Amino acid sequence: xxxxxxxxxxxxxxxxxxxxxxxxxxxxxxxxxxxxxxxxxxxxxxxxxxxxxxxxxxxxxxxxxxxxxxxxxxxxxxxxxxxxxxxxxxxxxxxxxxxxxxxxxxxxxxxxxxxxxxxxxxxxxxxxxxxxxxxxxxxxxxxxxxxxxxxxxxxxxxxxxxxxxxxxxxxxxxxxxxxxxxxxxxxxxxxxxxxxxxxxxxxxxxxxxxxxxxxxxxxxxxxxxxxxxxxxxxxxxxxxxxxxxxxxxxxxxxxxxxxxxxxxxxxxxxxxxxxxxxxxxxxxxxxxxxxxxxxxxxxxxxxxxxxxxxxxxxxxxxxxxxxxxxxxxxxxxxxxxxxxx
Amino acid sequence: xxxxxxxxxxxxxxxxxxxxxxxxxxxxxxxxxxxxxxxxxxxxxxxxxxxxxxxxxxxxxxxxxxxxxxxxxxxxxxxxxxxxxxxxxxxxxxxxxxxxxxxxxxxxxxxxxxxxxxxxxxxxxxxxxxxxxxxxxxxxxxxxxxxxxxxxxxxxxxxxxxxxxxxxxxxxxxxxxxxxxxxxxxxxxxxxxxxxxxxxxxxxxxxxxxxxxxxxxxxxxxxxxxxxxxxxxxxxxxxxxxxxxxxxxxxxxxxxxxxxxxxxxxxxxxxxxxxxxxxxxxxxxxxxxxxxxxxxxxxxxxxxxxxxxxxxxxxxxxxxxx
Numbered sequence: 001x002x003x004x005x006x007x008x009x010x011x012x013x014x015x016x017x018x019x020x021x022x023x024x025x026x027x028x029x030x031x032x033x034x035x036x037x038x039x040x041x042x043x044x045x046x047x048x049x050x051x052x053x054x055x056x057x058x059x060x061x062x063x064x065x066x067x068x069x070x071x072x073x074x075x076x077x078x079x080x081x082x083x084x085x086x087x088x089x090x091x092x093x094x095x096x097x098x099x100x101x102x103x104x105x106x107x108x109x110x111x112x113x114x115x116x117x118x119x120x121x122x123x124x125x126x127x128x129x130x131x132x133x134x135x136x137x138x139x140x141x142x143x144x145x146x147x148x149x150x151x152x153x154x155x156x157x158x159x160x161x162x163x164x165x166x167x168x169x170x171x172x173x174x175x176x177x178x179x180x181x182x183x184x185x186x187x188x189x190x191x192x193x194x195x196x197x198x199x200x201x202x203x204x205x206x207x208x209x210x211x212x213x214x215x216x217x218x219x220x221x222x223x224x225x226x227x228x229x230x231x232x233x234x235x236x237x238x239x240x241x242x243x244x245x246x247x248x249x250x251x252x253x254x255x256x257x258x259x260x261x262x263x264x265x266x267x268x269x270x271x272x273x274x275x276x277x278x279x280x281x282x283x284x285x286x287x288x289x290x291x292x293x294x295x296x297x298x299x300x301x302x303x304x305x306x307x308x309x310x311x312x313x314x315x316x317x318x319x320x321x322x323x324x325x326x327x328x329x330x331x332x333x334x335x336x337x338x339x340x341x
Numbered sequence: 342x343x344x345x346x347x348x349x350x351x352x353x354x355x356x357x358x359x360x361x362x363x364x365x366x367x368x369x370x371x372x373x374x375x376x377x378x379x380x381x382x383x384x385x386x387x388x389x390x391x392x393x394x395x396x397x398x399x400x401x402x403x404x405x406x407x408x409x410x411x412x413x414x415x416x417x418x419x420x421x422x423x424x425x426x427x428x429x430x431x432x433x434x435x436x437x438x439x440x441x442x443x444x445x446x447x448x449x450x451x452x453x454x455x456x457x458x459x460x461x462x463x464x465x466x467x468x469x470x471x472x473x474x475x476x477x478x479x480x481x482x483x484x485x486x487x488x489x490x491x492x493x494x495x496x497x498x499x500x501x502x503x504x505x506x507x508x509x510x511x512x513x514x515x516x517x518x519x520x521x522x523x524x525x526x527x528x529x530x531x532x533x534x535x536x537x538x539x540x541x542x543x544x545x546x547x548x549x550x551x552x553x554x555x556x557x558x559x560x561x562x563x564x565x566x567x568x569x570x571x572x573x574x575x576x577x578x579x580x581x582x583x584x585x586x587x588x589x590x591x592x593x594x595x596x597x598x599x600x601x602x603x604x605x606x607x608x609x610x611x612x613x614x615x616x617x618x619x620x621x622x623x624x625x626x627x628x629x630x631x632x633x634x635x636x637x638x639x640x641x642x643x644x645x646x647x648x649x650x651x652x653x654x655x656x657x658x659x660x661x662x663x
Contacts, residue, residue, distance in 0.1 A: 086440045138646070145439055146386060147645045150593065152588050154641025157634050165631035271582075273452060278444050286441075313459050319456075320448045327445045328433040 025214060030333045039298065043305070050308050057187055058304045064193045064262060066300020067200025071255035072273060073280040073292035074207060075248030077093035081224030081287030082244050085135060090252060091274030092159035097123040098174075098260035099163055099255030105175045105196040112261075116199075119257045120250040127249025128242055130155065136241075155278065164274060166265040171263040174257070195259045203254060204293050207247070211289050216243060224287055276303070276316075285333030294335070352358035361496045362615045364571050366607040367506035372564035372584075373591045373603045375557030380589075381598040381654075382521050383553040384533030385435065390561050390588055391448025395580035396423045397562025399457055399464055399571045405473040412476035420562045426453075427553060435550045444633055447582055458577040469577040477570055499571070501584040506567045513560060514600045521600075528631065529553060583634075589613075590637050593644045596654025605653065610637075 018024060027034035039165050047055050076090045101115035134155070138148060180191040189197075212215035222230040231237045257274060279332045280299045284291025301321060306318040325331065372390060379387040401421035404410040426449075434445040434608070455462045464470055484501035497503075520526055530548045531539040539546050569575055591610045595602025617633050624632075644651065 019495060047369040075525040088442070134646070135644070143645075143649075146380065147649045149386065149440070149443060150589055151588070151642050151645040154638040154645065157638030159584070160644065161638065165628050165635065168625070169627045275444075275448055278448075282441075282444070311459075314455075317455055317459075320452045323448045324434075324445060326453075327437060327441060331437050331441055 020023075029189070033328065035298075036244060039302070043210050046305060046308055053186060054308060054332045057304065058308055059301060060187060060189050060193070060197070062301035063259075064196045064200070064300070064306030065296065065304060066206065066297035067197055068259045068262075068273070068296075069277055069280045070204055070278040070287050070293045070296025071200060071251045071258070073284065074204075074289050075286055076250045076277055077218065077281045077284065077292040078224065078244050078289055080250045080281070082220065082227065083135065083139070083239065084227075085148055086113045086152065087248075088149065088274070089155040089159060090248070090277065091131075091270030091272070092163075093123050093126065093157050093249055093252035093266075093270065094256035094259060094273055095163055095270030096126055096159060097256030098269060099167060099252065099256075101174055101257040102167075102259060102265050103171050106172070112174070115174070116254065116257050117298045119253040121253075123253025123256070124246045127245035127252075131242065131245045153309055160271060167267070169267060172260075174261050174265060176261045178262075186202075191261075192261050199254075203251070206292060207251070208293055216240075220244060220247075224289075229270070242327040242329065276319035279319050279326070281327050281335055282323060282331070284338050285335040288333065288335050291333055291335035295333070342618050348570060354650070357497055357499075358619075360499050360503050360572075362504055362608075364502045364567070365615065366501060366604070366611040367503070367510045367609065368564050368567040369588060369591055370510040370604045370607040371513055371560050371567065372602065373588045373595075373607060374517055375560035375564075375598060376588050376592050377595075377597070377603050378517060378521070378560075379557050380552055380592065382526065382533060383529045383550060384439070384536075385550055385553065386439050387446050387557060388582070388585055389446030389448075389450035390557065391432065391580045391582060391585040392446070392453040393423050393427060393558040393561025394565040394568065394584070395450070395453045395457060395577075396426050396558075396565070398455075398560075398565030398575055398580075399470070400420075401566055402470045402473045402569060402575050403463055403545065408605075412473065415473075416566060419566070420594075423553045423558040423562035425566075427554045430472065431551050431554040432547075435547055435554070447585070449655070450580070450582065450585065455578050456581045457575075457580065464575070464577075471573070474570055474573055478585065487490065492509070502567070502570055509563060509567075510604065513563070518600050525527040525549075541558045586641075587637060590641050593651045593654075594640065595650070596651030597649075598655050599651070599653045602651060634639050 002016075017062060043055060050309060059098050061114075072090065072094055075093070076087060079085055079087050079090070097119040100119040101112070103110050104110045104115040104118045105252050136152065143151075152155065176192050178190060178192055182191055183189050211221060219230070219235050220243065222233070222235060223237060223240050223244075224338075227237065255273075256270065263269075263323075264324050276299060277296070280295035281292050283299060284293070284295030302322060303318045310318075357446065365583060372394060375393070376387060376390055379385050397419045400422045401412070401415045403414040404418060405412050430449045432448060434442050437445065458466055460466070461468075481498075481501040485496055485498070488496045488500070519530060528539065528549050530545050531542070531544065532549050536546050539549075569581060572579065587610065591603065591606040594604075594609055595604070595606030613636060614633055617629065617636075620629075622632075
């Protein structure tokens with residue numbers, strides 16, 4: 001045990017006693033099963049109270065919301081893991097992507113597919129640009145945590161307000177069909193939501209496979225585990241860092257377009273999505289890409305299911321509540337290992 | 342006098358303009374003094390200051406408007422609620438690494454703001470909460486007549502608030518200055534520099550960090566009172582995370598680990614933010630707002646890149662490592 005994790009005497013006894021309860025001991029060693037068990041139990045209660053149909057219906061909405069969170073969370077967690085940067089400007093990458101798609105599909109009248117591709121590419125370029133201009137230099141100077149945090153926040157202000165300067169605060173819509181619905185198994189889902197789920201999950205699956213099996217993915221995870229060791233082992237770290245920004249930017253751009261397609265496009269959209277995305281990242285264990293994928297989907301589901309119990313205007317609070325709860329109960333996340341936290 | 346770009350300088354010589362800038366600057370001096378204590382002296386990155394401001398302002402407002410409390414009784418009660426909230430958040434999350442603590446506090450502040458937005462019966466939601474300033478107005482009027490008896494024929498209506506906010510800010514600055522020069526302050530700095538070492542010397546560092554956060558919550562609540570009296574209503578929009586970050590811009594402008602720099606940073610920041618309202622650029626109001634916050638963002642980025650300790654800060658007192 002590291003010195004840092006030695007608890008101070010204040011409220012230790014009760015905490016220790018609670019930790020040693022058999023059920024909690026089991027949960028501590030099997031966090032995935034415990035989390036799945038708790039969620040399963042809640043779903044069961046919801047099914048008994050509201051019926052399978054409603055739970056499945058809200059679950060579909062949850063999948064669409066969850067894929068946006070997951071796409072945002074993978075990039076945020078990779079950047080954190082590899083560069084040790086808590087990128088508060090990540091939400092603005094989503095906003096930027098959404099406005100790029102707006103530019104291509106509405107202003108230029110091109111089809112949505114083109115808009116998506118352009119948004120991904122442009123946001124990836126934006127990620128690389130800031131790495132070159134700011135982050136690389138700051139790393140070379142050994143900048144501290146506070147410096148990086150405040151720079152990221154400054155950058156978030158700059159991007160969001162540049163967007164507001166160009167496009168105004170007016171709420172925009174992407175040129176997508178939001179009225180058509182598809183019906184299957186008695187469930188009704190918007191055509192756009194369905195596309196979001198399909199595109200989101202296909203991307204998440206390929207990113208997961210890429211991280212697990214390709215050399216690039218393994219190198220990224222190696223950097224995330226231990227940057228210096230990876231460099232010593234002969235990995236060209238500066239190249240991997242660039243790829244990290246390409247993925248973080250591209251995925252955030254895609255997430256922004258998808259979020260914009262199901263709701264709307266406005267300058268604050270990214271910052272509003274940032275905290276739930278942080279929640280997904282922390283839920284999955286900060287720095288853990290697979291954890292972030294799972295965390296995003298789980299969070300999306302939980303938020304939408306919560307609307308069966310509480311008024312929808314409160315649902316955003318569920319994201320924050322999950323964030324705080326995870327930080328208090330298991331700060332290393334469900335999949336994370338207890339390092340120095 | 343009108344210049345080519347439509348810049349009018351009349352507002353800058355107007356006493357009313359400087360009174361309102363002064364009130365905002367004084368309010369944000371109090372607000373940022375809390376951040377200075379947390380970040381500059383204790384090394385804990387509190388991103389939830391707007392939440393403490395909201396708790397202070399709304400508790401006061403709700404107690405006065407909905408429960409008919411006396412304004413003067415509601416103030417200390419609101420401070421206590423803000424402190425309790427700080428301890429509630431701090432107790433579990435101050436054990437975590439600095440970046441987790443930052444995220445936990447911003448989430449807590451957002452919970453407060455969204456509750457203020459949604460619990461309409463209590464807070465008035467986006468319509469706002471009105472009618473808590475009556476007892477303050479009496480005091481304000483007597484200060485005003487006091488000024489008149491000193492020979493000032495027509496003082497600004499808000500000038501008494503200006504006087505009180507700066508008196509409070511100066512007292513708070515002096516108290517913090519003496520507090521952190523004391524043995525207690527030396528322990529805070531030890532926690533900032535090396536928490537493990539402080540703990541090895543037998544200091545319960547969590548308790549010191551909680552004290553730091555509780556004082557910061559108090560200052561946030563005080564800022565909330567002055568914000569409320571300045572606006573005469575409360576609206577959740579006034580407590581967005583944006584304002585915490587304006588506080589950070591003020592903090593790094595003035596410099597870390599320097600209490601007197603906070604007032605300097607606050608005056609500069611609010612002169613920029615309010616002054617640019619009177620620069621008539623040929624663009625729409627929302628674009629002008631965007632330009633203002635682009636400036637805030639750039640100030641943060643450039644300061645952090647080239648002078649992270651701020652204008653009057655001490656580099657040797659800035660925690661540059663993790």
